[in-house]
Amino acid sequence: MKPRTLYRKLVDSHTVAPLDEQNVLLFCDLHLMNEYTSPQAFAGLYEAGRGVPMPGQNVAVVSHIIPTHPGRTRVITDPPSALQASNLKRNCETFDISLFDTNDALQGIEHVVAPEHGMIRPGMVVICGDSHTTTYGALGALGFGIGTSEVEHVLATQTLGYRIARDMRIRVGGRLAPGVSAKDLILHIIGKIGAQGARGHVVEFCGPAIDALSIEARFTVCNMAVEAGARGALIAPDAKAINYVFERAPEIARNHGPAATKAWAQLRSDSGAVFDAEFEFNAGQVSPQVTWGTSPDQVAGIHERIPEPDSLAEGPERSSAERALKYAHLEPGTPMEGLAIQHVFIGSCTNGRIEDLRAAASVVRDRQVVPGVRAMVVPGSGAVKAQAEREGIAQVFIDAGFEWRNPGCSMCLAMNDDVLGEGVRCASTTNRNFEGRQGRGAITHLMSPAMAAAAAVTGKITDVRQLGVEL
Structure with a gap:
């Protein structure tokens, strides 16, 4: 065959x-x-x-x-x-x-x-x-x-x-540095291949850096693959994935464990399988990422500057950048680091899981949300909320001045009563930074939970690695 x-x-x-x-x-x-x-x-x-x-x-x-x-x-x-x-x-x-x-x-x-x-x-x-x-x-x-x-x-x-769909393989070598997360990795990839870079494809992620990710981190990567236009995303199941399922579906482990393990071990691409497109990245070269525009591919490393539209290809890419900068009230050449924010949102199907909340809590512990900044944490589910409360994570956020909310999509999109006002700049762990996504005229900067937490306690976009927190 x-x-x-x-x-x-x-x-x-x-x-x-x-x-x-x-x-x-x-x-x-x-x-x-x-x-x-x-x-x-x-x-x-x-x-x-x-x-x-x-x-x-x-x-x-x-x-x-x-x-x-x-x-x-x-x-x-x-x-x-x-x-x-x-x-x-x-x-x-x-x-x-x-x-x-x-x-x-x-x-x-x-x-x-x-x-x-x-x-x-x-x-x-x-x-x-x-x-x-x-x-x-x-x-x-x-x-x-x-x-x-x-x-x-x-x-x-x-x-x-x-x-x-067509097949695409994205291989990620190396290993993420301390303070750099799966969210940073997928934003970096989207920034490099573009918002339409995987259009019409199902992307298989593989390589040592992907293998090293936790299952919750892999959820983040696959969740945002659609922001590169992908029709699907896959990571071949390994022992981590199988154990994750067995822990949450014990009846399978109890009644069909060996058979399931054997069957699931076959779920990987064959040697010699041909992909329609392939990319390679080095996770060690990824830094904390922050979006500057109104598309997830309009993104830069924390120590980079917003690009000059004239440096981009003439046509849709350049005109999109010009419009995005006008909407976000930003100037070309502006450093990402140090940009003042007024709101922080931690949550969503991208980063509302317990590992995300643990990472953010490790940053805000013994710190305070800066006056003038409103900060919210919305767990991804009732189970996540309960676990965070048992672990004391919720209290860490509350003590720091965050709002500890009930679960839901919340401020990921303006379909409920958690809506940003016009001109409010938000450090957000969500997946989309489109015009008006979090409220009419609101400005969204996508980043990791740790980076969003750092923004909350400094009042500006900050390299979380400079806060001396072990992540």
């Missing part, structure tokens, strides 16, 4: 039937839903009189619209948002679909909730009406976002008409 990439192995193993040379009918092991991409899909089911034949392979989470204000009971006061949440609950009850509802103790962001409860296993195909479904590639699962019409199709058939 011709050598195959991991991606093609996953597609082949889930192909129900070929449709043509480029498209297949793909079986979906798990379909995740949220409150804002599912209403029209359910309406289509009602109108056609269809049911959901495999409800157990569908799970819903209320995450994007939910308020995160502290308090035991949460009430969605915005009428349209409340309607979305109540409709999702009604639809899930009608079709017998599991739901992490507004006040569920384990509620959170779908891409944090699913893996932490053992729902994601190597070799699966996982889909969701959200682009950051690529996150699950960290466990060797093919995850990708779908549109509303496709959500209806999956609910009705548990299959999806799928156009086969």
Whole structure:
């Protein structure tokens, strides 16, 4: 048999039937839903009189619209948002679909909730009406976002008409230096290959630097691959990934441990498999990264300066930089380090996990948020929140002057009541810095949790390595 990439192995193993040379009918092991991409899909089911034949392979989470204000009971006061949440609950009850509802103790962001409860296993195909479904590639699962019409199709058939992507391999050698994180690595990669650099491809990340990452760090890398235009991201499952799943799905370890381990060990690209595109990076050359513009690829190392648009290729790249600098109220040549900020947000499906909060807490411990800066920490799920409180991490943030919030998407995007004001400059651990992403006229600088924490306690974009913190 011709050598195959991991991606093609996953597609082949889930192909129900070929449709043509480029498209297949793909079986979906798990379909995740949220409150804002599912209403029209359910309406289509009602109108056609269809049911959901495999409800157990569908799970819903209320995450994007939910308020995160502290308090035991949460009430969605915005009428349209409340309607979305109540409709999702009604639809899930009608079709017998599991739901992490507004006040569920384990509620959170779908891409944090699913893996932490053992729902994601190597070799699966996982889909969701959200682009950051690529996150699950960290466990060797093919995850990708779908549109509303496709959500209806999956609910009705548990299959999806799928156009086969091209293969890309990104090999990362070396090792990340202390104070440099997975978030810095993926921002560096996006900056080098561009926001469309992986367009049309599923990216397989490999190499010593990837092997050295924790599973939570791998989630961050795969989560943001979509910001380079990738249709999916994969990391071949190793012992770390298998142990992660076994710890969260003990019934598999207990009943099928040896068989699962053997099967999952085969989930890797064959020797001699051909990729359509390949890149190589050295993790040792990566420094803490900060975005300066309105696209994740408009990024620079902490000790670099904002580029002159004239130094960029004439055309879309240069015009995009000019527009971004105007929006962000920045001048070419401005150093990234020392730029004053007014807000800090730590959270999101990119960096709202327990390891992220531990890293940030290690920076703010025995320090204070600078007067004039508002700083927020929003755990990625109820389970993360509870663990952070047990470990004393929450109290570290509270003592430093951070707001300790309830879980949810929160200020990652302006779909709830956590919204930045116009002109407010935010150090954010989220995944997108588009115009208006966190509020109309708001300015977002993407960075790692440790870097965001450093900004909170200094009032400016700061190289966290200069604070003498062991990370």
